[in-house]
Every structure is written in structure tokens, then in C-alpha cells.
Amino acid sequence: MFLEESLFYYCDVGIDMICWKCKESIQSPVCVGCGAIQPPPPNPDYFVIFNLPRSFFIPDVSKKYRALSRKLHPDRFVKKSAVERRMSLLWTASINEAKRCLEDPILRARYLATGSSRIQEDRRLTLSPEFLEHIFDLQMAAMESPKDVQQQAQQEYDQEYARLEDIFRSWDQDHDASHLQKVEIVLARLKYLNNIKQPKG
Amino acid sequence: MAYSDKLVKHFENPQNVGTISADPNNKEVGTGLVGAPACGDVMKLQLKITDDGIIEDAKFKTFGCGSAIASSSLVTEMVKGRSIDEAMAISNREIAQELELPPVKIHCSVLAEDAIKAAIKDYQKKNQAE
Numbered sequence: 001m002f003l004e005e006s007l008f009y010y011c012d013v014g015i016d017m018i019c020w021k022c023k024e025s026i027q028s029p030v031c032v033g034c035g036a037i038q039p040p041p042p043n044p045d046y047f048v049i050f051n052l053p054r055s056f057f058i059p060d061v062s063k064k065y066r067a068l069s070r071k072l073h074p075d076r077f078v079k080k081s082a083v084e085r086r087m088s089l090l091w092t093a094s095i096n097e098a099k100r101c102l103e104d105p106i107l108r109a110r111y112l113a114t115g116s117s118r119i120q121e122d123r124r125l126t127l128s129p130e131f132l133e134h135i136f137d138l139q140m141a142a143m144e145s146p147k148d149v150q151q152q153a154q155q156e157y158d159q160e161y162a163r164l165e166d167i168f169r170s171w172d173q174d175h176d177a178s179h180l181q182k183v184e185i186v187l188a189r190l191k192y193l194n195n196i197k198q199p200k201g
Numbered sequence: 202m203a204y205s206d207k208l209v210k211h212f213e214n215p216q217n218v219g220t221i222s223a224d225p226n227n228k229e230v231g232t233g234l235v236g237a238p239a240c241g242d243v244m245k246l247q248l249k250i251t252d253d254g255i256i257e258d259a260k261f262k263t264f265g266c267g268s269a270i271a272s273s274s275l276v277t278e279m280v281k282g283r284s285i286d287e288a289m290a291i292s293n294r295e296i297a298q299e300l301e302l303p304p305v306k307i308h309c310s311v312l313a314e315d316a317i318k319a320a321i322k323d324y325q326k327k328n329q330a331e
Contacts, residue, residue, distance in 0.1 A: 119238075119239045125238045127236060127238065129234065132234050132235070132236045132243060133234060135236065135243050136234060136243050136245055136262075136264070139243060139264040140262075184238075187238075188238030188239075188241075191238060191239070191240070191241040192236065192238075192241040192243070193241075194241065195240075195241035195242075195264070
């Protein structure tokens with residue numbers, strides 16, 4: 001049964017959804033009655049896809065991912081109609097994107113805080129001048145002694161990451177949106193520090 | 202993705218790299234330090250401005266991608282000899298067009314524009330206090 005791995009939005013919407021092919025009511029991406037794959041929701045919630053609570057602290061998703069992707073993989077639909085093959089592709093893309101996002105703590109944090117794993121570039125974040133100054137000084141120092149500075153950046157990264165976990169721990173308790181407002185700044189700081197601890201090129 | 206010749210030129214041979222003054226209280230020099238949270242780049246731009254409000258010298262130091270370095274290099278060339286008002290009017294679009302920045306790198310030109318504005322504001326702040 002699908003429900004074991006995934007709640008899916010079919011159960012979420014609270015109305016009777018029926019299979020487009022056999023008109024039976026459906027509760028999973030593949031109709032239990034006739035085996036027809038159902039269209040994926042337009043913006044599937046990644047946590048719903050894996051039937052997980054909305055939290056930063058989630059178990060490994062790879063097992064659920066494998067089970068889902070086996071059931072919805074395009075290979076299973078090669079002999080089906082073009083519509084069903086297309087749906088299988090769309091589902092697979094959704095599942096892959098959901099896995100990619102939930103597996104990566106940075107993407108997962110951003111997804112929880114902003115509703116998207118992508119950075120919204122038009123959102124201007126203001127980091128404190130002191131922090132920028134500090135980053136600049138670290139970058140300058142890294143030209144002299146890269147090893148030491150990388151180590152220091154790693155330490156500061158770990159501290160900042162602990163702060164991220166603290167924010168989400170508080171959020172888990174009361175689900176107050178004000179916690180999430182702090183996330184983007186912390187993610188930005190992590191990005192700056194990451195560039196120093198892992199210099200590009 | 203191909204970068205324009207102009208961008209590559211500025212990246213491989215950046216103009217005006219360095220610092221004009223290490224003294225933050227130097228009244229002839231405005232310093233703008235800005236960052237792009239999306240990519241973690243930092244850019245420091247210093248402008249030496251005369252009493253008549255003309256930008257005499259510009260130097261930058263950027264830690265970031267090629268487009269960010271090219272944008273700051275270009276900006277130092279653009280602002281030299283201009284008045285404060287003219288420099289304030291430089292938009293990121295001009296920078297992006299000049300370097301033919303791809304859409305994913307537009308934020309580098311935004312950073313350069315922000316750096317000019319921040320440097321001028323710093324200069325004005327230091328000089329209005331008297």
C-alpha cells in the first residue's frame with residue numbers, strides 16, 4: 001500500500017478524489033483499483049510526499065524514496081499511454097526534487113523557512129556590518145595562512161549550525177513563525193563561512 | 202555558458218585592486234563593504250573623493266566569483282573622474298549590460314552598485330559630521 005510510505009495530498013484535500021480512468025476513489029498516486037497513475041499535485045509538499053512531519057529533524061528518507069520511486073518510475077509505465085508515462089515522469093521529478101531538498105540540511109532549512117529550497121534573490125537580507133567586516137578580514141587572512149583560517153571558519157560554521165538547530169528546536173515546540181524569520185540570516189552566514197572553509201577553485 | 206570577452210578581460214586582469222586607505226577615519230576616502238548572501242561573496246570598494254565631490258581614485262578588493270570580480274573592476278574604472286551624483290546614478294543594469302552578465306550572475310552587478318552607494322554614503326557620513 002502506498003499509504004505506508006506517503007500520505008500524499010489526495011488524503012489532505014478532504015474531498016473525494018476519483019481516478020481519472022476508472023472513477024474509483026483514490027488515496028494514492030497509483031489507483032488501487034485499476035493501477036492507473038494519477039496526476040501529481042502542482043506544488044507537492046516535500047514533507048507530505050514522504051509522509052513526514054514538518055520539521056528540521058527528520059529521519060533518513062532514502063528508504064522511503066526508493067519505495068516510492070520504484071512504484072512511480074517511468075520504467076513501469078513504458079507500455080502505458082502517453083498520458084500515464086508523462087505523469088510518471090512528473091511524479092519522479094517531484095520525488096527526486098523532494099529527496100534532494102530534504103536530504104540537505106541547508107536546503108531543508110530554507111524550504112521550511114521560505115517555502116522553497118531555492119534562494120530568492122530579490123529578497124535583500126541585511127547582515128550586520130560587523131559580520132561582513134569579520135568575513136572580509138577572514139578572507140584577507142586566508143590569503144596569508146589558509147589552513148588556520150579554514151579551521152577557524154569551520155569552528156564558526158559549526159557554532160552557526162548549532163544556532164540553526166536551536167532555532168528549529170524552538171520551532172518544533174511552538175511552531176511560532178517568528179523563529180523561521182531568523183533562519184535566512186543564519187543560512188546566509190553559513191554560506192559566507194562555507195566559502196572560507198571550502199574555498200572555491 | 203559563454204562569458205563575454207570584456208568580462209574575461211576584467212576577471213583575468215582586474216583593474217584597481219587594493220586599498221586606498223587602511224584608516225577608517227580618513228575623511229577623503231569612503232569605504233563600502235557589501236555582501237551577497239546568496240553566494241557568500243564580499244566586496245570592498247574604496248573611493249577617494251575631492252572636496253568638489255569628484256571621485257579621484259577607486260580601489261576594490263573582492264572575494265567572490267569571476268563575475269563579482271569583473272563587476273567591481275569595471276565599476277572602479279567607471280567611477281573615476283565622475284561626480285558623486287553621477288556615480289550614485291550608476292545602475293546595476295549598466296554594469297550587467299557592459300559585461301553581458303548571464304541572468305544567474307545579475308546579483309554580482311547589484312553587489313557592485315550597492316558597493317558604490319555604500320562607499321559614497323560612508324564618505325558623506327564622515328564629512329557631514331563637522
